[in-house]
Amino acid sequence: MTTGTPLIAVLDYGIGNLHSAQKALARQGADARLTADPGLIADAAGVVLPGVGAFGACMDALRGAGLDEAAHAAAASGRPFLGICVGMQMLFTASEEDSAAPGLGVIPGAVQWIPAGPKIPQMQWNRLALEHPDDPMFERLVDDPADPIWVYFVHSLHGVPDDDGVVAATVEYGSTVNAAFRLHNVFATQFHPEKSSRPGLRLLGNFVDVCTRA
């Protein structure tokens, strides 16, 4: 591994389109690879768990690819770990979307339906309210700290951790909806940084920086 070019393993378990996340990380200077190779995942400076679609289907696919243990081990290893969308949801203990499919249990808590009221899914850009403004993942997402941080969401459920101190950011969508989480080395977003234009790319760049320093 070249210094300054961290190897980042983007877990490839055969669902949907994972290229955007990998390409965006590469553009931010990482040696980002879509992979299902446990050896590569164990060697990586950082690990990304993406996901789109249904919780149960993603958990099944992750297990089917034999990557549930690799994901769990990576999150427990202390190395930088990033979960995105359903990848974030799978870090929780369980989801109301599919009670038959337990999650990875990295973040104690449940994934719950967005409270009734607004259109479901939330499929739009929304403004983050930062609960942990000093988190290195939120560094310089916008030029002026007073500027709102708009990011892109597609989701019907959101994570509700047992310890609400884990919530790193929220958005208003009918009610307050949890948008990002921080637990030790694990950071996870309900939104899609790889689809959130400049602030999203900067967040992924921050992840690359954290991996470089780790």
Added chain:
Amino acid sequence: MIPCLDVTAGRVVKGTNFVDLVDAGDPVELGCRYDAEGADELVFLDITASSDDRATTVEMVRNVADHVYIPFTVGGGIRTLENARTMLRAGADKVSVNTAAVQRPELIEEIAAEFGSQCVVCAIDAKRRIEEERDRGWDGTWEVYLHGGRTPTGIDAIEWVTRAVELGAGEILLTSMDRDGTRAGFDLELTAAVTTVVDVPVIASGGVGTLDHLVDGVVEGGADAVLAASIFHFGEHRVADAKTAMAAAGVTVRPADSSAD
């Protein structure tokens, strides 16, 4: 705010009623420019039919996905679940279906079942129904047209929209064939008629000539998003100007990025 790019053989083109096409640039370059100017999403419509060009479009989708970091939809020629799969795997976030879905509505169900409703946009081309026989003018309804507005179906647009959403369409891209290309503004009655009957996002399209038209689509038509093509491609207006106009009218929009590279 969604710029729409018509593409053929891997290039963005601009024309009137599919004739007199003028080259308007490279899809990746234009996509990046619109992203930097604050576009919220992009729509690429493949206006060619030949299978050679379809392969070029898949390649284009892959290129766009590698370089443009906002959501984008690909439409035009999505006739089967396999077509949809190809585009989504190449990196499109959503596919839009039109003619094929009217001919075989199960297509919407099939794509939604495999990829989720959020991936399926139902594009509808609607035209006011005129009672020609007694020369009584518009009868207050709209009819669905196919093949880019050339083929009438006899199907009521409001009925089709309702059905499409029931089948799993996660979004409606609504184009007025009466207004498309006229620059006279959206058919706001059509927009309002659709937005009041469905609870999924509706994108208004067809007829934009000024920035005020975009505002009208949201404020009067109740659209969740507005789409325009020609006013952006040749630099007549910038996406950022559209955002500013909407914000000034009190519409909540994500502002254009002032720090664009």
